[in-house]
Amino acid sequence: MASATTTAAGQPNHAKRVIVAWIVLSVVATPLVAIFLGPALPPGHASQQAGEQVAANTVMTSLVTPVICLLLVFFLYALKQFRAARGGALVDGPPLRNQNTIQVLWIVLTSATVLFLAGYGTYELLQNGSGGGQGPNPIAVPSGTKLQVQVIAQQWEFTYRYPSYGGLETSQLVLPENTEIELHVTSLDAIHSFWAYELGIKADANPGNDNIAFLKTKGPDTFHVRCAELCGLWHGYMFSNGRVVSASQFAAWVQQQQQLFASVERYMPPYANRYFPDPQRRAG
Amino acid sequence: MSERMRATTSKLLGVALFLAAAGILIGFYVSKLTTDAGSPSYTVPVQTAGAHPVVDLTIQTVAAVGPQLSPGHPDFVSYLIRDTSGKWRRDTVWRLPANATVHVTIYNFDGASGLRNPYLARPLGVDGNQEVVDGKPVSVINPDDASHTFAVPQLGLIVALPGVADDAKDQCGYAPCPMSNAHRTITFTFHTGAKGHYRWQCFVPCAAGWIDGFGGPMQTIGYMDGFLDVV
Numbered sequence: 311m312a313s314a315t316t317t318a319a320g321q322p323n324h325a326k327r328v329i330v331a332w333i334v335l336s337v338v339a340t341p342l343v344a345i346f347l348g349p350a351l352p353p354g355h356a357s358q359q360a361g362e363q364v365a366a367n368t369v370m371t372s373l374v375t376p377v378i379c380l381l382l383v384f385f386l387y388a389l390k391q392f393r394a395a396r397g398g399a400l401v402d403g404p405p406l407r408n409q410n411t412i413q414v415l416w417i418v419l420t421s422a423t424v425l426f427l428a429g430y431g432t433y434e435l436l437q438n439g440s441g442g443g444q445g446p447n448p449i450a451v452p453s454g455t456k457l458q459v460q461v462i463a464q465q466w467e468f469t470y471r472y473p474s475y476g477g478l479e480t481s482q483l484v485l486p487e488n489t490e491i492e493l494h495v496t497s498l499d500a501i502h503s504f505w506a507y508e509l510g511i512k513a514d515a516n517p518g519n520d521n522i523a524f525l526k527t528k529g530p531d532t533f534h535v536r537c538a539e540l541c542g543l544w545h546g547y548m549f550s551n552g553r554v555v556s557a558s559q560f561a562a563w564v565q566q567q568q569q570l571f572a573s574v575e576r577y578m579p580p581y582a583n584r585y586f587p588d589p590q591r592r593a594g
Numbered sequence: 595m596s597e598r599m600r601a602t603t604s605k606l607l608g609v610a611l612f613l614a615a616a617g618i619l620i621g622f623y624v625s626k627l628t629t630d631a632g633s634p635s636y637t638v639p640v641q642t643a644g645a646h647p648v649v650d651l652t653i654q655t656v657a658a659v660g661p662q663l664s665p666g667h668p669d670f671v672s673y674l675i676r677d678t679s680g681k682w683r684r685d686t687v688w689r690l691p692a693n694a695t696v697h698v699t700i701y702n703f704d705g706a707s708g709l710r711n712p713y714l715a716r717p718l719g720v721d722g723n724q725e726v727v728d729g730k731p732v733s734v735i736n737p738d739d740a741s742h743t744f745a746v747p748q749l750g751l752i753v754a755l756p757g758v759a760d761d762a763k764d765q766c767g768y769a770p771c772p773m774s775n776a777h778r779t780i781t782f783t784f785h786t787g788a789k790g791h792y793r794w795q796c797f798v799p800c801a802a803g804w805i806d807g808f809g810g811p812m813q814t815i816g817y818m819d820g821f822l823d824v825v
Contacts, residue, residue: 464711465808466795467747479713481750498710499799499806543813547793550747570723573734574716587710 324391332383336376344372353510356533356554358526359441360510362434369430373423443495443504443513443521446583452524456492459485460581463495463502463515466544468535472564477581480567483535483552485527486560495521496584503539506552512538520583527554635687635823639678640694647694652676655742655755657704657802659684659817660768670811671704671800671818673742674769682770686820692789694824698753700780701773703766704741706757707800707807712737714797719751721783727756728779741778743797746822749787752797755780786824795819 348368353360394400434440439450460471462479472478483506485491495504495513502515508531513523530553537548555563579585642648652675659672663684674682690696709715715737717725724731741757755778758765762776771777796818799807811817 462711464797465812467745467797469711469713481718481747481752499808542808543815544793544795544819547747570716570718574713574737577712577715577734577737579712588708 322391324387328383328387331387332376332380335379335383339379340372340375343375344368347371352507354508354533355528356508356531357441357510357528359438359524360508361528362437362440363510366431366434366440370427373427438524438526441510441512441523441525443523446520446522448522448524450524452490452526454490456490456524457486458492458494459483460583461493461495461504461513461515462585463497463499463504463537463541465499465542466537466548468502468504468537468548468550471581473581475564475568476575477578478564478567478571479578480571482550482567484560484563485552485554486557487527487529487554489527491525491527493523493525494583495523498585498587500541501539502537502541502548505536505538506533507536508533509552514539518584518586530554530556530559635689635821636675636677636683636685637689638675638696640691645693647691649690649694649696651688651690651696651698653698653700653744654682654769654771655700655702655704656766656769656771658768660770663769664817667811667814667817668768669802670814671742671802672769672811672816673796673818673820684816686794686816687823688820689823689825690786692786692824694786695783696786697783698744698781700744700755701771702741702755702757702778702780703769703771703775704757704800705760705762705765706739706741707798709737709740709743709754709798711797714743714745714752715740715754717753717782719746719749719784720753725753725780725782740798742800742818744794745797746792746794748790748792749784749822751784753780753782754798786822788824790824792822792824793819794822 348371349364351364351367351371353363355361355364392403436450438452439448444450458473460473462469462471467481468483469479469481470483493504493511493513495515496519497515497517499517501517503512504515505512509525509527511523511525513521515521533552533554535550535552537545541548638649638651640647640649654674654676655672656674657671659668659670659674661668663674663682664670664672672684673686674684675686675688676682716734717723724733726732727735735754735756737754739756740754742755743752744755745752758776758778764774764776766775766777796812799812800818801807801810801812804810804812812819
């Protein structure tokens with residue numbers, strides 16, 4: 311009678327060995343990945359949306375871990391077990407034959423994984439837009455009061471307008487903590503992309519377009535802002551830092567900015583969702 | 595390992611090393627290009643040395659740089675810097691000391707183009723958040739009168755430069771423009787702070803004849819933009 315790890319013909323049961331090794335490795339590796347690697351995955355935890363993106367990245371990385379384990383186990387096992395003897399003749403392996411069970415299992419497992427991810431992703435997207443630009447008519451709108459902030463891109467700097475504070479414009483992005491923010495992203499010239507990395511926000515800035523994205527800030531933090539769309543000579547230098555601050559710090563900052571803004575206020579156009587600036591006296 | 599395999603491995607290794615070396619060299623070359631291509635650097639002389647040095651930066655902005663300073667693009671709008679001999683140079687990479695006080699004088703010989711974003715019409719990041727235009731301190735200029743800006747976004751510095759009136763007499767044709775030509779004089783002071791490599795640029799769409807006024811000299815280092823090499 312053949313043992314559990316050998317076939318009737320006396321050959322080792324390779325499939326069983328690989329499956330056992332795979333399961334053991336996956337059972338050990340997957341929780342390690344989820345618990346230790348997951349929280350360190352990008353983009354960070356500066357906003358609710360960023361936290362959800364970290365969770366989504368953790369889910370996907372955890373899902374892919376058993377797949378990587380299977381490939382590794384299979385690769386290493388094959389390398390060791392099926393290595394040709396030194397100086398031995400090269401012989402072909404046994405022919406591959408149809409295995410309906412494996413095919414069905416493969417289709418079912420991969421389909422289930424993909425459908426699960428599609429469902430998971432759609433659900434997350436519909437909650438609050440997951441930090442992406444949703445265009446001028448957003449579908450996923452979080453409930454509650456929101457602070458509106460306009461992001462204005464131009465070659466090569468982002469500036470920000472706060473309609474709740476008299477259309478105040480600044481070159482710094484400062485947000486109050488634990489607040490729902492409604493970002494309106496637009497451009498005055500070329501196509502840019504507003505990417506606030508640690509906030510998990512990325513929205514295209516197109517001229518004549520109002521691209522809306524939502525986020526909910528967490529505690530005080532700093533984040534990086536970059537342009538993510540090649541937009542000309544100084545695209546690589548179109549970056550700055552932003553801050554999430556306490557409510558009192560935010561109020562003090564607004565007051566300070568309003569003082570600086572006072573001199574130019576009379577020349578500012580009324581707040582609008584998009585701008586078509588004039589003049590363009592020298593345009594070709 | 596057979597002789598043939600060994601030879602193949604050596605060849606592959608050689609190709610990989612060649613590609614890696616070529617990649618590194620191309621990387622350095624591109625990096626150099628994006629850093630200061632088209633505009634040699636100019637070390638601004640220090641007026642007062644010490645822990646807090648003082649330097650004077652004298653600049654001219656012109657509607658057309660002229661064949662003498664830019665034979666390839668004589669019609670490009672441009673910044674020029676005056677060296678210690680009084681000669682105007684088309685160098686836009688300027689080496690400045692760290693923690694320095696920089697007194698800037700700009701002679702603008704160009705007409706107005708207008709700012710896309712009026713917010714940039716207010717001087718910021720300079721002493722007193724004011725600029726002096728033709729001897730008069732101002733905290734904002736009319737955005738439609740802006741001819742150019744001198745802006746270093748990483749330092750939070752922006753100064754809009756008002757242009758020469760459209761009907762001004764004796765306007766400059768090609769640079770370098772003599773002081774007898776119609777011009778505006780703008781002065782301000784800023785501080786360099788920590789060492790670094792900061793880009794500066796004009797925010798006014800002042801490139802005549804280009805799409806939205808933002809092509810040509812606005813997209814070429816050495817005319818309407820450059821670097822402050824703070825060392």
